[in-house]
Amino acid sequence: MNSENGIYVLCSEPDSTEKAVNALLSAGVPRSEIVVISSEPLEQYRFVDTPKVRMPWLAACGAILGGTAGFLLASLTQKSYPIPTGGMPVVTLWTDGIITYELAMLGAIVTTSVVFLVAAPLLSRNRLPYDPQVSKGKVMVGTNSVPDALRNRMTEILKAIGEVRL
Amino acid sequence: MVKTADEVQRDLLRPVVETPRRAVSAMVGLALVVLAGFSAWMYQVYTGIGVAGIDRPVFWGFYITNFVFWIGISHAGTLISAILRLSNATWRRPITRCAEVITVFALLIGAMFPLIHLGRPWLAFWLAPYPNQRGLWPNYRSPLVWDFFAINTYLIGSLIFLLLPTIPDFALLRDNLSGWRRKFYAVLCLGWRGTQRQWRQLESAMHIMAILIIPVAVSVHTIVSWDFAMTPVPMWHSTIFAPYFVVGAIFSGIAALIIAMVFLRSSLHLEEYLNPRCFDNLGKLLLVMSLLWFYFLFAERLTTWYGNTRSEVAVLWLTMRGPYRDLFWVMVGCNFVFPFPLLAIKKLRTITGTFLASVTVVIGMWIERYLIIVPSLSRKFLPYAWGTYRPTWVEITITGATFCAMALLYLLFSKVVPVVSIWEVKAGLRVPSSASMDESS
Numbered sequence: 001m002n003s004e005n006g007i008y009v010l011c012s013e014p015d016s017t018e019k020a021v022n023a024l025l026s027a028g029v030p031r032s033e034i035v036v037i038s039s040e041p042l043e044q045y046r047f048v049d050t051p052k053v054r055m056p057w058l059a060a061c062g063a064i065l066g067g068t069a070g071f072l073l074a075s076l077t078q079k080s081y082p083i084p085t086g087g088m089p090v091v092t093l094w095t096d097g098i099i100t101y102e103l104a105m106l107g108a109i110v111t112t113s114v115v116f117l118v119a120a121p122l123l124s125r126n127r128l129p130y131d132p133q134v135s136k137g138k139v140m141v142g143t144n145s146v147p148d149a150l151r152n153r154m155t156e157i158l159k160a161i162g163e164v165r166l
Numbered sequence: 167m168v169k170t171a172d173e174v175q176r177d178l179l180r181p182v183v184e185t186p187r188r189a190v191s192a193m194v195g196l197a198l199v200v201l202a203g204f205s206a207w208m209y210q211v212y213t214g215i216g217v218a219g220i221d222r223p224v225f226w227g228f229y230i231t232n233f234v235f236w237i238g239i240s241h242a243g244t245l246i247s248a249i250l251r252l253s254n255a256t257w258r259r260p261i262t263r264c265a266e267v268i269t270v271f272a273l274l275i276g277a278m279f280p281l282i283h284l285g286r287p288w289l290a291f292w293l294a295p296y297p298n299q300r301g302l303w304p305n306y307r308s309p310l311v312w313d314f315f316a317i318n319t320y321l322i323g324s325l326i327f328l329l330l331p332t333i334p335d336f337a338l339l340r341d342n343l344s345g346w347r348r349k350f351y352a353v354l355c356l357g358w359r360g361t362q363r364q365w366r367q368l369e370s371a372m373h374i375m376a377i378l379i380i381p382v383a384v385s386v387h388t389i390v391s392w393d394f395a396m397t398p399v400p401m402w403h404s405t406i407f408a409p410y411f412v413v414g415a416i417f418s419g420i421a422a423l424i425i426a427m428v429f430l431r432s433s434l435h436l437e438e439y440l441n442p443r444c445f446d447n448l449g450k451l452l453l454v455m456s457l458l459w460f461y462f463l464f465a466e467r468l469t470t471w472y473g474n475t476r477s478e479v480a481v482l483w484l485t486m487r488g489p490y491r492d493l494f495w496v497m498v499g500c501n502f503v504f505p506f507p508l509l510a511i512k513k514l515r516t517i518t519g520t521f522l523a524s525v526t527v528v529i530g531m532w533i534e535r536y537l538i539i540v541p542s543l544s545r546k547f548l549p550y551a552w553g554t555y556r557p558t559w560v561e562i563t564i565t566g567a568t569f570c571a572m573a574l575l576y577l578l579f580s581k582v583v584p585v586v587s588i589w590e591v592k593a594g595l596r597v598p599s600s601a602s603m604d605e606s607s
Contacts, residue, residue, distance in 0.1 A: 014596075039338060040171070040592045041365040048362050055370045059378070070315075074306045083305055095307045098389065102315040105382045109323045109375065116330065116371035120364045122356040130359045135341035137171050 007151065008035075008142030009158040010133055014045055016161050020141040021047045023157045027150050029143050037130065037140040047141075053119040059108045066107015070100040138162075169438065171592045178588045179342060181434040181580050189433065189577060196574035203567020206560045207282055215285030217560045224543040224555035228565055229283035234535045235418070236276030236568065237317070237390050238411070239528075242419025243269030244324045245383040246451075248376035257447055259590040260439040264430060265423050266328040267585065271575045272422070273321045275568050280313075282564060309392040316389040320382050327375050330368065333358045334589045387415040394538065400477040401470060401542050410462040417455035417501070418531035421524035424448050426576060428521045430585055439586050442517060449520040452527065453509035460502045477547045485541045493533050500530025 011017040017036060024034050036047045074096040082090045117123060134140050146154060158164045169177070210217050220227040243265035250258035281287040292304075304311045336355035340348055358364060391411035394402040404410075424445065431440040467486075470478050485494045505523035508514045540555050557565075579585070 036362045037360045038362075038365075039334070039360055040589045040596075041369065042362075042593075042596075044596065046362075051363075053367065053370070055367075056374055059374050078306060092307065095312075098312045099306060099315055101385065102312070102319045102382075105378055105385075106319040106322060108378050109319070109326060109382075112371055112374045112378070113326045113330065116367050117356070120358075120367045122333070122358060122364070124357055128359060132341040134360055135175075135338045137175075 006035075006129060006142055006144040007146050007154055007158065007164065008129055008131070008140050009161055010131060010138040010140055010163045011161060012138060014042055014139065017042075017047065017139045017141055018045065020158060020161045023154070023161065024141070024143060027154050027157070028147070029145075033143050033145055035129075035140075035142055035144065037134050039135050039137065042139070051119075053115065055112060055115050055119070058115045059112045062111025063104040063108035066110075067100045067104030069107070070103025071096055073103070074099045169595070171595060174591050174595065175338065175588055177436070178439070178584045178586050178591065179339070181436075182339065182582065182584055183343070185581060189581075192433075193574060193577050196570045196577070199570035200567050200574055203564045203571070206563040206567070210282075210285070210560050210564075211287065217558060218285075219556050219558045219561060220283075221553070221555075223546060223551045223553045224540055226283075226539050226543060227555050228536075228557045228561035229279045231532070231536045231539055232565055232568060233276050233279035233283070234390055234411075234539070235532050236272045236279070238387060238415035238418045238531065238535070239422045240269045240272035240276060240320070240324070240419065241383055241387060241412075241415035242421075242423040243267065243272075244320075244327050244379050245269075245416060246420065246423065248327070248379045248383070251372065251376045252380075255447075256594060257443055259594040260436070260441075260586045261423070261427065261444050261448075262590065263328070263332070263583075263587045264427055264440075264585055266324065267576065267579055268419070268422055268426060269324040270321070270328055271572055271579075272419075273317065273324060274575075275571055277317055277321065278568075280310075309389060309396050312389045313393060316382075316386045320379075320386045323375070323379050323382050327372075327379055330371055330375065331587055331590065332583055334360060334368070335584050335587060338588055339584075384412055387412045394542075399542050399546060400475075400481040401466075402538075404466065406462065406466050406469075410466060413455060413458045413462055414531060414534060417452070417459050418528060420448060420452045420455060421527035421531070424452065424520050424524040425528065428517065428524075429573075430576075430580070431517075434580060434585065436586060439591060445517045445520045446515055449509050449515040449523070452505065452520065452523060456502055456505050456509065456527070460498075463498075477545075481542050481545050484545050485537055488541075490537060490541050493537060497530045497533040497537060500526040501534065 009020050011020055017038075021034055021036065025031060031049045034048045036042075075091045078091045078096075129140075129142070129144070131138070131140055142158075155164055218227065218229070220229070247258070247262040247265045250262065281290050284290055304314075333355055336351050337358040337360065340351040340355050343351060388408040388411065391407040395404055395407040397403065427440045427444065427448075431437055467482065470482050473479075484490060504526045508519045508523040544553050544555060546552070
């Protein structure tokens with residue numbers, strides 16, 4: 001049975017973070033359930049698996065939606081409120097294309113930011129573990145689901161790496 | 167000396183945490199000038215647009231010059247930041263946020279000018295597309311409506327581009343401050359904790375945003391140029407205008423960024439972050455843009471002269487030999503003759519050298535916007551449409567106030583958000599090629 005309470009260790013550098021991650025893995029914690037929290041991206045390290053979000057594709061969908069809305073806004077209103085054009089077409093692709101382009105880009109931009117907020121996830125109501133020491137440069141490594149049988153052993157292993165928080 | 171991550175964080179949080187007395191004095195001084203500009207605008211609103219110098223046939227004067235100028239300045243930030251992010255230039259880390267802030271504030275200031283220029287700003291909502299009983303509907307063929315969409319897209323995009331990478335720094339501030347400020351930043355950071363998943367999503371989002379924002383930035387100034395190029399006014403109706411405007415915008419934008427960085431460097435003691443290497447690289451970019459600007463100017467003037475259309479050549483000589491000649495040659499001096507040696511000779515491409523070149527470029531580019539607008543309108547095809555334009559104190563005061571508004575907004579921003587991205591600089595410390603903060607000093 002998994003405990004509701006997780007176990008976390010505060011590491012002082014990425015190398016000890018790697019040790020902590022390996023300790024959790026060797027204790028049987030799946031990589032997907034390991035959480036690594038840091039105040040900087042640690043670009044060279046890939047400690048955990050994160051779910052793939054197809055952000056570029058979603059942004060492209062946003063662009064299509066935005067562009068369609070832009071074209072419809074321009075063309076439908078041109079038809080509904082036609083202005084004298086001296087015999088030229090009321091709906092013109094040249095100029096409507098500019099509105100379509102701008103709103104397509106806006107659609108992609110807004111979609112990207114919404115997808116980021118959802119996928120990160122930010123604005124989450126869940127109370128997730130965090131330690132302000134992270135902002136002082138510590139890296140927090142742990143998991144939310146520790147099998148009770150392993151708790152004591154894991155605590156011992158992680159204590160050797162850094163300060164343990166239960 | 168290589169700084170540790172803790173030292174970097176302490177240095178970059180200091181401007182937000184502490185407020186020196188001279189910063190307060192500067193803010194008060196700038197706010198007074200902004201207030202004077204606002205009063206001048208209110209005077210114009212109360213009295214009528216007649217207090218401005220714009221009159222038949224020159225209906226676009228200082229206000230539209232300022233509009234084009236500030237939209238141009240806005241190009242520096244987001245565009246440069248996006249290009250540097252995509253090319254993964256390590257020296258970008260301390261300057262990206264300084265640049266992105268310029269875009270947002272310059273756009274806000276620039277977008278105010280059509281409202282000021284309207285004379286009756288309370289009717290500005292007529293520009294927005296909505297059905298109404300008078301049968302008025304924005305003409306989608308008009309470049310002014312394209313402006314509405316382009317500027318708003320760019321403003322929203324630039325704001326998001328600025329705010330996304332600021333979230334981790336808001337979290338840092340939340341953890342390092344107390345009281346109401348802690349609560350304030352806790353709201354702004356949107357619950358950011360810094361999980362690997364969050365960092366990866368931020369990385370993806372910033373990459374996509376950087377790709378998206380470049381064509382948007384180019385389109386904005388292209389469309390601003392079409393405000394002019396779509397009309398058959400001498401020396402406006404030109405196919406070269408769109409790239410010419412985009413180049414000019416990037417040119418003035420880089421200059422504005424260098425000026426802002428010099429002030430930030432000295433006033434917030436960021437000498438080790440905004441180091442000579444950043445100025446050297448930006449100086450090289452400014453040099454390239456100066457050469458490109460001169461190339462476009464020459465190409466535009468040569469084709470006009472060679473075509474020898476009477477109305478076009480009249481405006482050409484009006485600016486080069488006529489009453490606008492002083493301004494024209496000052497512009498050429500400021501944008502090319504003076505900055506070229508300062509930026510081309512390595513020994514002169516110092517912080518002082520790039521700063522001096524940038525100041526002249528900003529002056530030169532403002533004059534360039536003025537010379538594009540006013541001479542063409544004052545000498546149209548037939549003599550009945552000839553006239554002159556002289557700005558009034560109202561226009562001059564409002565123009566001066568916008569420069570102070572920019573500085574004031576920048577100062578206020580630096581009190582709320584670290585102007586140098588802390589997490590990006592800290593991450594840069596782990597990258598071997600940029601490990602030394604002062605490698606180029």
